[in-house]
Amino acid sequence: MTCIHFSSSHATRALFRQTPGSDGCWNDLQVILEDPEQKADWLVAYDRHKAPLKTRVPKARRVLVISEPPDFQAYPEAYLDQFGIVLSPYNVKGFKGLTRITQTALPWFYGMDIGAGGSLHVSKDWQALSQPVRTLEDRSLELTAICSTKSQTKNQVRRLRFLRLLKVALGERLTIFGRGFQPLEDKAEVIENSRYHLALENNLLPHGWTEKTADTLLGGAFLIHGGSPAIADDFDKDGLLWIDLTRPRESVERIRQCLDQGRAGNERAAIAMQANKDRLMHEHNLFAVLDKLVIDLSPELADIPLLERPEPIRWIKASRLSRLLKVPRAAKRLLWHMEITLFERK
Structure with missing residues (x-):
């Protein structure tokens, strides 16, 4: 061994x-x-x-x-x-x-209670994660997102703007959880009760998806992926919807159509969603x-x-010169806001 x-x-x-x-x-x-x-x-x-x-x-x-x-x-x-x-x-x-x-x-958060001081308690082990998930008909929430109000990267700034646009468009059909929104301890409480779940990644790197995507697949919600289109290289695209966060208004409309058409409820999507969960657990x-x-x-x-x-x-820390030349995060954040507002309007 x-x-x-x-x-x-x-x-x-x-x-x-x-x-x-x-x-x-x-x-x-x-x-x-x-x-x-x-x-x-x-x-x-x-x-x-x-x-x-x-x-x-x-x-x-x-x-x-x-x-x-x-x-x-x-x-x-x-x-x-x-x-x-x-x-x-x-x-x-x-x-x-x-x-x-x-x-x-990235290690999964689904089925993990996050307690005081960042302590972790396992609420779902391998055997529990391997069990069939709740059917979509038994889920009371239509579309959910779990997101913090952090804005440490360009895509975090981008996704917060997108959430605001989406909430205006969908109203009560969208429920947002996370730090700065509705608090929660275990993401499973939300995802296993959602028919669709929006995973808004903190980057657009090919293959840069995180536990946000993994947790959605584990919970059996239909994945709406706000990251790189390369997600289709790792998972069956019939079991998910990719949206382009650099084109927020088009993406809002794509989500609305997905919900209205009940895409998660068709047989082809159901087969792909199960295959994606299996691929996550055994390959990714x-x-x-x-x-x-x-x-x-x-x-x-x-x-x-x-x-x-x-x-x-x-x-080993970076050199003093490289630290001095580093652009302050506040200045970066201002530039990101300006660039996104000016050039990502579709």
Whole structure:
């Protein structure tokens, strides 16, 4: 069995509910969160590693998984140089190793209670997630969205404007939840009671979809995807509606037509929705993604021995000059508002 030391500043054992035994095992892969005996074969750092971190894993088998757009997180070259492989939805500037452009399987929030202080409690494990979902006829909400009022990226500014337009057009047919709207603890409470759910991504990167999309599929609501059109590369388009957030008025009308036509209720959509959930759980699941990576690269990398002594993995800050040259977020936000208002009017 191959062992991966998975290190992330926000990982807990709740992540293991995405494996059938809730134990971090997937086929012949074992994922662990701590490696005190320094015996892991691979190291995976997700977004940012948990500090402090030392490893005997050679650089060639160290993987950095990047799940956020560069507007959220930039990676200094000195940090990137500690890894041999990057999984990312975009090409990371300055990285010299092997890059795989892919969706990076953000952990699911559906079926997870978020308590005080950010604590997590699993309300739906693998077995519960695998069960048939509630039929659409038994759902009381027509269209829902879960969104915060954050505006840290251009697409977050864009999606808030879109929500305002959509609410004006649909009125009570649309119910909005999330920080700054109606509060909730577990997204399952909303999605499993919705016939249609709007997943407004924080970026438009190809394969940059997040748990917002995954949670919709798990809950069995018809997915309306506000992200990249490349979503059709990863899922059956008959089970979803893609909308272009850069053309907000056209997208509002497309959603209205989708609801009025009852698209989620036809047999073709129902088959595709189930297939998309299966694909999410068994192919686009974080553990499945890591398992495929190990299988693909082991013939080339498996024989490289562990280091004799553990090496530290350090977060290395950007240079003072690059920090000084960084455009303030308030100025960026103003420019985004102006650009979106002026050029995205259709």
